[in-house]
């Protein structure tokens with residue numbers, strides 16, 4: 119298994135490239151601002167072929183480069199329907215003054231040619247990998263997480279991250295988007311956000327998971343379910359809900375950051391402003 123990850127753009131949203139092996143097809147998760155050259159470099163260096171872009175949610179800092187990445191590789195875009203409108207109209211998910219400052223004069227956005235809907239519990243078979251999709255609203259209405267079985271027999275190679283957690287014992291990798299961070303959770307004060315809803319998502323879709331699962335979040339360093347269960351202040355006191363399950367299938371050819379104003383934003387402590 120091959121996993122590369124790197125922060126993108128001014129808000130340092132993490133982009134991940136996942137493949138069964140070097141020289142194989144790959145999936146690009148959350149190609150953020152100016153991600154296309156870095157994606158191209160990883161693809162070239164490791165002889166990969168992007169076949170899909172999977173979005174954890176529709177915020178600008180996570181999907182900025184979906185159009186050029188899908189266009190360059192003729193890749194399919196997967197996004198939850200509740201966030202789909204943000205692809206062509208990213209201002210809908212952000213305070214207008216931030217978005218205007220971010221976009222500047224030249225940036226334009228539109229949907230890629232082939233956009234397909236993510237749904238809760240679906241199994242997404244992409245690039246020889248199997249991803250379980252969990253709908254985890256709260257940060258946005260269409261936020262999802264992706265879980266894929268870890269492959270202990272091959273290298274886990276984060277690019278540009280400090281390697282803090284051995285992945286050899288992890289049954290799965292979880293791409294958590296802006297649902298769950300190391301020590302924090304996503305902000306809920308932007309359009310579509312709701313604090314009670316994100317806590318419900320965490321209780322229903324995160325707490326039932328195996329402690330050994332490695333979490334690769336939308337911002338910041340990797341962590342594990344077990345570490346967050348023990349130390350993340352937002353998970354304390356939550357009662358686990360039903361275990362996530364896979365029920366449908368799809369196949370193809372992912373203080374709040376009031377400090378930075380990041381649209382993904384994450385709250386470092388329980389006094390989350392959003």
Ligand SMILES: [Fe+2]
Pocket residue numbers: 175177180257296381382383
């Ligand atoms: Fe976000």
